[in-house]
Amino acid sequence: MTTQEIANPELAATEVHGITRSSFILRGALAAGALYGTASVAPFVSQAFAATGGGDVEILNFALTLEYLEADFYNVKGRQVGLSGEARKYARVFGAEEAAHVSALSAAIKQLGGKPVAKPTFVFPATDEKSFLALASVLENTGVGAYNGAGPSLKSKEVLASAGSIVQIEARHAAAIDLLIGKSPTPNEGFDKPLSKAEVLAAAGPLIKK
């Protein structure tokens, strides 16, 4: 991916902690920014993702923040935007599943002796069904990359099994949304790209209200 494919030069100049701009998700985030306007791509705030002391709890809290984001997106923004047909059906089903992920992750964090992060306030730059689905694609694909990226760092095999059980659902959501909007259900071809925490923040950070 070269910068000339990015419509908005201001976005192309966005510096993101030395992550390569060729990474899939950053491309997604920049494309989303180009679509929704520069204003929505606020400087991301990594402190919004509370660092709670490392290890599995920190990873789970990171995942929890993403799940809060996805749940709010479908369950709150989805209703505001006014969806129809398949988009509406997916938002309802996927929203309930993201909410179940929120509960499961919160419980897992407590079980490990950690404290679940509070739900942040989100700002979603979606105004209609089309922009909603475009953002859904970015969020779900980011979710897949985030879990796949964090997986090998998890110490507990139990936590890993749970994360695997969740990421498979994120991948299913991503494929369904991508098919609905005429995109490839396998954007990374045969192997989904794992994302680093910084890459995930680059995509999701701008959606978190400071």
Added chain:
Amino acid sequence: MASSANGTETHEETPPQPAGIVERLARDDVDRKRFLKMAGSAGAASFGAFVLAACGSSSSSSKSTTAASTATSVSSSAGGDIAILNYALTLEYLESEFYSKVIAAKLFSGKVGELLQTFGSQEDSHVVALKAAVMKLGGTPAENPKGKFPIKSATQVAQLAYTVENLGAAAYLGQAAKIQSPEVLASALAIHTVEARHAATLGTLVKKSVTPQGAFATPADMSSVLAAVKPFLP
């Protein structure tokens, strides 16, 4: 995906023959749920017991035996990963063979045909990657079991593909926590979610849920999966 589903309506459905567990699972939601529940609760056996169980449940398959003997010839943790990779390789061979038969049968055209072709070549790329991974760990890649699949109609094939991909996704999920090497785990995760994407896509095609198990995917262990694919082995 109403337009995609059209591809399946050009051929009449042949009533499926009462054959293997996979077809039964494909037809019967209750049966499938019971199967997956059973698959999920089995476990906790040591790795050795796992491979033995796998061999025992597929008497006609010499591939599991190959994996098992390979496993004992190298260090125990790499051996475990090699056996898992060879197991995954065997499943990928089956998926790859399945798609090539489906494509050769020319049952699908247009968008659906393209998707199935794409999925087939992605399964091929999994075969290549898994073979390379086994060799990198010092093991011998499992042989292609040369699967055989009933190819009757577009509807039946789409249904079977949906079942096979869901099984594949469950199989990877069932191994994730058993993998020792972080590199092998990262690769398995990268493939796992692609199988899930395939399964969801096929779900839209056969007008079934893209998330048939709800918010949490159920894993399947090695012996259950090998039993499920047994009807497709020669």
